[in-house]
Amino acid sequence: MAAINNMHDPKPEKQTNHRTRAALLSILPGLGQFYNKQFLKGATFFVVVVSYFLVNYDLFFKGAGAGPGDRGGIWGLITLGEVPGVRGDHSIFLMVEGIIALILLFFGIAIYVWNFIDAYRVGKLRDMQLDVPSLKMQLRNFKDNGFPYAMLVPAMVLAVFTVILPLIFTFLIAFTNYKFNNSPPAKLVEWIGIQNFLNIFQVDIFRDTFFAVLVWTLVWTIASTTGVIAIGIGLAVILNQKGLRGKRIFRSILILSWAVPAFITILIFRSMFNESFGVFNTTLLPALGLDQGFEWMTDPTYTRLALIGIQWWLGFPYIMTMTTGILQSIPEDLYEAATIDGATAGEKFRLITLPMILFATAPILITQYTFNFNNFNIIYLFNNGGPAVPAQSAGGTDILISWIYKLSLGSNPQYAFAAAITLVLSFFIMTLAVVQFRRSKSFKDEDMI
Amino acid sequence: MRKQNRINMALSYLILTIASIVILYPLLWVVGTSLNPGKSITSDMIPSNPTLSHYFDLFDPSKTDYSLWYMNTLKIAIITMVVSVALITLTGYIFSRYRFVGRKNSLILFLVLQMVPQFVAIIAIYVLLNMLDLFDTHLALILLYAGGAIPMNTYLAKGYFDTIPKELDEAARMDGAGHLRIFWQIILPLAKPMVAVIALFNFMAPFNDFILASLVLRSPEKQTLAVGLYNMVSEQFDNNFTLFAAGAVLSAVPIVLLFFMFQRYFVSGLTAGGTKG
């Protein structure tokens, strides 16, 4: 009867209600698709959703048995365990299992929800008297529209488990009292709200250290990165002058500091700066008349200077290489026009070269700043954040990230507090990144979806 | 004008020479040290009685497991490189060419993710690896390196693909080529410089990492170069700096060679991929 009315009705879809019915039937996954006569699709939905929840049931609600005891899942995440002890609940294992359960549950629910939406949409097509896609059509659609999703899955799954899971864990740990002296199996970890964040400002030693470290982190980031950029651009410009001979050789030598793994060079520098035996104090500085040498490892100022210098050494080839590319792409006639107008070499650099370089490489330059903000290797390997400074729990050259390392993997870990600091640090750096990204040209060019 | 030019040139050579000396000095110094007899740091760059004994010691299983670490690291580096290049180029290509739900948010997420340090959460990684029975395996390390590389490098790849005209894809599609074939046979060959750069970065990562490796690997026979070399000089007592120097030289050499092989791709690979912003 609905079909007959259709013929005259300008809004024919009002008359039938396949979409609602299909959607409601989808409470049992796949049934809505069966109702829509898409049998293969329905069967697939049924099998996928049901098997997904069957396979994962234990993980969601009983635990995967990663730790001792046999409960876990979402329950573990909420309670963090109830019975301490070697054979009891292990709060941290429970938390990680719980997060994994949550992520997988999220996937499962997403499929289940799609099941509804799909049934609803096809139902709507039927209500509108349109053809339900045939099996062949479905398969072709599948190939075309599904391609990007299918190809993204491996990378996404990997990123979810290696990058996002740790991130969620860090986030959650920051709201617990997990620390060395309060750790499983002997004790249970508990949710304590924002106390760790308050401690950054309320506990004297943490507050003093936090601000001292923050200031040096900013100084370090700006000094090291700006120097790297200046040296990199400067050398690239010099190297690209017309008529310069030996370009290849110079470039090959200069790029060496990038080619040798930084891990190795930092350890080499550490030995060269050794106060009693290193070449700086035994050979190089005495040759300049400074017989005493400097306290590279025990005076914070000299250690800081050494670190900045080393980062300049390590970092400039990257900028130099990139700038070279930009320089080669600047049209020659710009310079010719400038020469005709009587511009000097300096003016040409200031008015043409530099703006072109900075404009083209701005995003990369920003990532250089964020890289050094988080440049753990150099701080840790050179002097382990030392030397000591009075009345704080970090060394004189510790930046936030290396202080976090000491707090979370040092001799007396304060896991939760370290996680709180990490969140504060990440907040800083994310804001910077997102603001920069939103302003960038490529993002504005992107068509929104 | 001409005189000005000559001064300019002289100054340029001077700066470049000084820069070259600054770069070469530490590297030559470590080569010199590796030839020095004894165990300790010395200041003489050219040893008076050079010896190759440290290099032989490296390959003497009764003294160090260096050759084992070397093989492990090479294996991890090569597989990481292949896996990451496959994942990253494909992901970058999809982000460059296709429009789909969540695309823009994923891009922002990628940007943000690369900023967050991972080691606070090492315990989470531990439990996860344990659930998957991957603890103390090279596979775990490879997955961690590859996964960690995705956010940052996908950006680079997407930027590079953006510079390749879309008309190429469309023309191929007209000719009936499938999605994967277009990517594999038409676009990827044009992106060689970018692939070279990403491959190299990912190859180098395992040579530089000592933190994840020391946390994920337990068995001494599975150890990597960075961890082994670090242990040679990080012990407070009984350091063996000359042996470290020899080990450092040998592990840097292949990377430096690769670097020079790929060098011609760098300028275009980095510039196009990194700066289109």
Next chain:
Amino acid sequence: MEMKKFVAGLSVSVMAIGALAACGGGTDSDSSSKTSEKGSDKPEKIVIWEDTEKAETTKAVAKAFEEKEGVKVEVKEVKMTDQQKKVALDGPAGKGPDIMLLPHDQIGTVVDQGLIAELKEGEKALEPFIDTAKSAVTFDGKVYGYPKAVETPVLLFNKDMLKEAPASMDDLYKLSTDLKKDSKYGFLALWDNFYFAHGPIAGYGGYVFKDNGGKLDPSDIGLNNEGAVEGFDYIGKWYKEGLFPKGLIGGGGGQAMDQLFGEKKAASVMNGPWAVAGYKEKGINLGAAALPTLPNGEPIKTFVGVKTYAVSAFSENQEWAEKFLATLTNAENAQAMFEKYNEIPPVTALQEEAAIKDNEVAAAVFAQAKNGVPMPNIAEMGQVWEPMAAALQLVATGKQDGQKSADDAVKQIKQQIEANNQ
């Protein structure tokens, strides 16, 4: 339109199911391997974590044990200093060892964390050992391990430069000032490291935690009392007058000290028995003695450490683990350990053994241990090291005086202990 979402969902779930199938599998195999199938009768094997590069003797003992008892003992090499953190994760995950090795000062911490089990044998297990070792492995009145080796820093000297060990630090001080003219050093010590610096600080009257009849009181810290500050100042003097080179401070200090001593530029050093093999390898004509007395007439009261084998709380085979440890630490095997690795056995019966009595280093360690103080084994000790290291470094570099540094350190230690007990 809807198909593409469907495809995404499908592939996600396929991937996820794959991943989860792996988890599921992992679970099963885990739980089956955790419990030994033969019950407490005879386990398939027990696992011991031995220190790296010091495992040969243990492996030999393990083999003999297997032949005799029919229980396989697997010896894995894990750096001793890393074991505690690794057990904290591997234990609950069911992958930990039955036996771990730890310095005794960590016992309080690992007991608080619930990582090791009290010995079922109790005090009976300790009968063969010397008193210092007994008290070191006893925490809160309970016995937590078998002592493996005792160590404490002694005076190691180059016999070609120094005929016999000086009796007082004043003698060494004089020697150092004399040798300084030839850019040589009379005596070197890593006194920016509290492990070594405790000697002079305690010698002048400082203490870490007040010892109330065998029970340590973490609320009474004596590291900034009058004596301790005197100790700080005494330490500072050696650096200030250039008797210790600058490279001795900080992370590279041990390396610097070994290098100078190895190159015969230093006549004597304060170092532990672990360094002996390296020095001999460098061709040093090595002598050893207890450390000289301080200017106030008191001995240098070094920390005495006892490497301890403990049974993991996660072990399903505690009795067999203890049985193996009783064998591993008995007089015969302890002597083998000493001969192979210079690990000085805290076994009473061996003190009169010729091989050990005539060994200069072992004799020096025993003599010095009498003057020493066992490292505190309560958990609060973990808060002491870093603040003290910072304070000592500031004194060594002359950036702050002893009083201020000591006060800062004690304040920080107290704050950290408090923050930890919140």
